[in-house]
Amino acid sequence: MPEHSWSCALQAVAGLGPAGRGATTSRMSMTKEISIVHHADRRTDVMMPYAPGIVVRRGKLVFLSGVTAAAVYHSHPHRDEEFDLPSTMREQAVLTMENLKKTLEAAGCTFTDLVSATRFLTNVAEQDDLNRVWASYLGGHLPTTTTVEVSRLATHARCKLEISAIAVVDDGGS
Known part of the structure; x- marks a missing residue:
């Protein structure tokens, strides 16, 4: 071009x-419109920590880069002294959720605006610890989620978790 x-x-x-x-x-401001999708044979006797699908009919999409427990703004190339991270999934999940919250707020969003999240863990056996922290931040809100076990995260070898997400907010006409 x-x-x-x-x-x-x-x-x-x-x-x-x-x-x-x-x-x-x-443009006129338009309120976001989303709906959760369920299968016809949905089981209501089990607790689902995510929505199987979400349809966005109206709203502004916000794409969030992956965040970890490390500071969002750090040196590139990486400097080891900037990655003094806690060793447990629970502690790293809290720091990761706080970083996600800051990014959401900077975009004019909250956790209830999330429609999708991909969660990368270095040890899927620690997923229950992540899910407890996740639920404490999202309450009853259930975006679609995919959880993937990876051998290592690019941010730093000590990182146990990375979350990337998509949110939908009201289309404020901007």
Whole structure:
């Protein structure tokens, strides 16, 4: 794509008209609309810590990069002294959820806006510890989740958990 086309595309995405002037279109604010999907043969006698599916009919999607118990803003290349992390899944899960909460808040969201999360663990046997912390932050809210065991996380060898997520918020017209 020619440089001019990229510039025009970026201006369009940013809502800018020619010479950086604001676009003249106006939009009404629309409340998000989501619904949980269940199978026809859903079992109600078991506790499900996630929703099988969620349909987003209206709202603004917010994509969150993976967070761990480590500080979100850290040196690259990594410096070992910046990764003094607790050794238990419970403690790392709390720090990870706090980092996720900060990112959600920075995007104008809360945990109840989550519709999907992927949770990467270095030891799936510690999933119950994660689930207890997860439930304490989300209460009764159940986004879709996928939990995957990995041999190591890229952030640091001491990290036990990484969570990436998608949220939906009201479309405020911006």
